[in-house]
Amino acid sequence: MYKDMKGSGITKGEDEEEDAESLLESGRIQRKDKGVVGEGTFGRPSRPFNLAFHHQQIPDKNAAAANHGRIAPDDEKKGLGWAQSVGLILTLSGAVLLIILSASVDGHLGPTRPVHIFNFGDSNSDTGGLVAGLGYSVNPPNGRTFFRRSTGRLSDGRLVIDLLCQSLNVSLLSPYLDSLAGSGFSNGANFAVVGSSTLPKRVPFSLNIQVMQFIHFKATAGSKHLINDDGFRKALYMIDIGQNDLADSFAKNLSYAQVTKRIPSVIAEIKSAVKALYDQGGRNFWIHNTGPLGCLPQKLSLVEKKDFDPYGCLSTYNAAARLFNEALRHLCNGMRSELKDAVIVYVDIYAIKYDLIANSTKYGFSRPLMACCGNGGPPYNYNVGLTCGHPGSQVCDEGSLFVNWDGIHYTEAANTIVASKILSKNFSTPRVPFDFFCCSL
DSSP, X not given: OGGGOTTOOOOOOGGGXXXXXXXXXXXXXXXXXXXXXXXXXXXXXXXXXXXXXXXXXXXXXXXXHHTTTEEOOHHHHTOSOHHHHHHHHHHHHHHHHHHHHHSBTTSOOSOSSOOOEEEEESTTSOSSHHHHXXXXXXXXXXXXXXXXXXXXXXXXXXXXXXXXXXXXXXXXXXXXXXXXXXXXXXTEEEOOOTTOOSSSTTSTTOHHHHHHHHHHHHHHHHHTTSSOHHHHHHSEEXXXXXXXXXXXXXXXXXXXXXXXXXXXXXXXXXXXXXXXXXXXXXXXXXXXXXXXGGGOHHHHHHOSSOOBOTTSOBHHHHHHHHHXXXXXXXXXXXXXXXXXXXXXXXXXXXXXHXXXXXXXXXXXXXXXXXXXXXXXXXXXOOXXXXXXXXXTOEEEOTTOOOSBSSSSSBOXXXXXXXXXXXHTSTTXXXXXXXXXXXXXX
């Protein structure tokens, strides 16, 4: 997979790879009657991941607004070309792959025990926290693909966190801040909010604040008997943060050396968060590294001095992201030894997303560095003064195959591929399946 990814700097240390069997030997997982817990056993999704069929299942209450100001590249105006046809097949194949990966080998159609997920992060996994917590508007065409309305997600449809939840046959996570969501939070809560970072601390909604919110939630949920202590202990704690720490540093015109000098402080905050959750009883952690920052249309359009890599991404930005990821990987390795009985999975999101950019035609995407929704047209279709969802912005035709949605966030089509790669276990250290945390006894 990496042979086409020149200059990516991606390496995987074979001596640090673990699988379910090695965890079994160490006593950190248990064996079921039929094989190793979690080995190929995925809860079946409650509904298929076929993007085309889902369009008919949710009321089209914002269809007119979602289609305002569409943009149609010349090749799209000529109809569905060969590349798009192949791309559609590949995208739907990724959707089908999610179903295959999530099918249970022993016949179970769902988790063997209640699933609780607590997510901490930024806009990559915010399912409505910004809108609920600060009252910001996230306008159509956001949400047009799956939900057929804006839900506060910065995408045309589902995020990776949504797809992972569906692979377990559990409800999508409700934002902790949304008191009107109608959720009893029986399957967990999402503390992620758009724009969040690790630093500065104690500023809404930094990682530190999100963990404090969880501690408050745990006390309240326990008193209301929503989730007991055993449920919190067996829950999965997901962390996906750090992108904004790097992006904000570059936005302040700091040099590469200055940006990377701040990385240890960011890593220290992530460690503090994991230890705080561990002290609250958490034992299962799923930690995403950060994606290729230099491949985002927003960064490409705003940076004046561009140092391109072979795929048109900003080399300096991606180098900083890789350095952050290496520090995060090292942290996860260390915490496995430090935190007794904890299972800590490090997921290489950078490798997944960079492969999607570098080999975009393989996945059916012809313009991986151009936003579907924005302003300005090629090559990036991003205008910081006229972003997606605001009057005057333009959006590609629904069904068009774009990796990037609004200059920063990914489309549902791209997220589907990312989620399928996550579920494959090939990018996880140790290589335990995502459903391990709901199927272990």
